[in-house]
Amino acid sequence: MVSAAKLRRAQERALQARPYAQMLTNVLKSLVRRTDLFNEETGEIMHPLLIEREEKNVLVVVIAGDKGFAGGFNSNIGKASQRFIDGRHAQGQNIDLEPIGKKAIGLYKKRYPAAIYEHKEQLYDNDLAKHIEDIRHRVAPVEVAVEHPALLLKINFEQVSAMATSIIDRYETAEIDSVYLVYNEFKSVISQRVVVEKLLPIRKLGTHEITVLEEMTEEQKEAAAKAAQESGVSIYEPEESVAEQEAKKFGTADVDYIFDQAPERLFRHLMPRYVTTQIFHALLESTAAEHAARMTATDAATKNAGELIDKLSLTMNRVRQAAITKEIIEIVSGAAAL
Amino acid sequence: MGELQTNLELLKVRLVTPDRVLLDATSSAVELPSMSGYLEALYGAAPLLAELGAGEVRLHGGSAGEQVFFVAWGFVEVLPERVTILAEIALHPNEIIPAEVEAELRHGQMLWDQAGDNQERYDEANAVTRVAEEKLASAQRKG
Numbered sequence: 148m149v150s151a152a153k154l155r156r157a158q159e160r161a162l163q164a165r166p167y168a169q170m171l172t173n174v175l176k177s178l179v180r181r182t183d184l185f186n187e188e189t190g191e192i193m194h195p196l197l198i199e200r201e202e203k204n205v206l207v208v209v210i211a212g213d214k215g216f217a218g219g220f221n222s223n224i225g226k227a228s229q230r231f232i233d234g235r236h237a238q239g240q241n242i243d244l245e246p247i248g249k250k251a252i253g254l255y256k257k258r259y260p261a262a263i264y265e266h267k268e269q270l271y272d273n274d275l276a277k278h279i280e281d282i283r284h285r286v287a288p289v290e291v292a293v294e295h296p297a298l299l300l301k302i303n304f305e306q307v308s309a310m311a312t313s314i315i316d317r318y319e320t321a322e323i324d325s326v327y328l329v330y331n332e333f334k335s336v337i338s339q340r341v342v343v344e345k346l347l348p349i350r351k352l353g354t355h356e357i358t359v360l361e362e363m364t365e366e367q368k369e370a371a372a373k374a375a376q377e378s379g380v381s382i383y384e385p386e387e388s389v390a391e392q393e394a395k396k397f398g399t400a401d402v403d404y405i406f407d408q409a410p411e412r413l414f415r416h417l418m419p420r421y422v423t424t425q426i427f428h429a430l431l432e433s434t435a436a437e438h439a440a441r442m443t444a445t446d447a448a449t450k451n452a453g454e455l456i457d458k459l460s461l462t463m464n465r466v467r468q469a470a471i472t473k474e475i476i477e478i479v480s481g482a483a484a485l
Numbered sequence: 486m487g488e489l490q491t492n493l494e495l496l497k498v499r500l501v502t503p504d505r506v507l508l509d510a511t512s513s514a515v516e517l518p519s520m521s522g523y524l525e526a527l528y529g530a531a532p533l534l535a536e537l538g539a540g541e542v543r544l545h546g547g548s549a550g551e552q553v554f555f556v557a558w559g560f561v562e563v564l565p566e567r568v569t570i571l572a573e574i575a576l577h578p579n580e581i582i583p584a585e586v587e588a589e590l591r592h593g594q595m596l597w598d599q600a601g602d603n604q605e606r607y608d609e610a611n612a613v614t615r616v617a618e619e620k621l622a623s624a625q626r627k628g
Contacts, residue, residue, distance in 0.1 A: 163505040167503045168503075170501060170560070171560075174560055277601060304504065304573065390499070393499065398562050404533060404562075405531055405532065405534075406533075407520065407524075408520055412536075416536060417560075
């Protein structure tokens, strides 16, 4: 019941976050139509997050949970991300891992070493400012670059924004050549799947470049539907809210907008926010999926415990009855002997 | 008839943050902190798309009444009958905690000290400081 209530809240939060994401995507799409993405003279791409490079160093952000007892939620993410990492490693790519949630951190800390950064500070000649640099020394092909143990405690946009800024910095300085998110996508209680989503470079705005790593089995769907029914949670994907419908119209009216600033400048400022919103969205979906998995696991455990109690009660009654019968026989036999 | 006309001349205003739709109301005028200075939207305004900086969104009249929100970075779409504000941070001035803002100011100063020869880092430090200063000003105006 507690998981069902948490699931409802998580689902609601994911829904409430949709209008912002939709509006941001709309503005970006609208700007793309008004901006030259390529420099006319040099032919270079105008924004560093659109530049595609050969994938030599790949960052994989894995979103799991903080707690156990959620059925196969954490282990499914672990297995699926490991398959993805092994596949990339086999292609000769270096992998940086960025696990979110204590379960993912625990898993990868045991398997791979932490990335080593050498911190360098140097005072400028005027003694007023410092030049700060963190130099990376790679010792293994797969390393844990950054951990996020507290991000899931209370998912807030500001923290996600700080994380996204760090990822974008590493992408822009070519420390990494691509970024993937591995998480549990949540549509409804019976429609969840482990997916890997390509976050960077951005190839097409407003679309999720997703590869499915693991789908729910029919049995899992059935168990989830039963648990949802007993907890009073809907198994259907929630309908689009009015705010969401309105959000789709944002920045797309059939009029000639006056742009208060140059579209190129707006585009530059929007791109990092777009990446942040994608991560934020994945975190909210993953949280809803975790609560759904926990609700199903709790329901199955409650049922199993009930069956066990029934079985043990029956055994207890049988043993008690046998003891009483034995005692009566002894008394009756004793009385007959007199 | 006069009242009907007045109702028709109200703007629909919606303030959306990454978390939720914070405000959905009508208003007769909306002041917005655009990157190039404050602008005011009235019913029938020309279609406009603008980036918002740090400052106050002020609503006057309509079902929103007199309301103020502190916003930091966002976008606004102004249409003749509707204003939609997309804000990364939106707070009521009485939700601002001065001690936290002081910490943000110190953080901005630290970023400035560590910016070295990187122009982008100076810009980032300036942005953090500017948001904190505007936040503080908004809290003080309320107080």
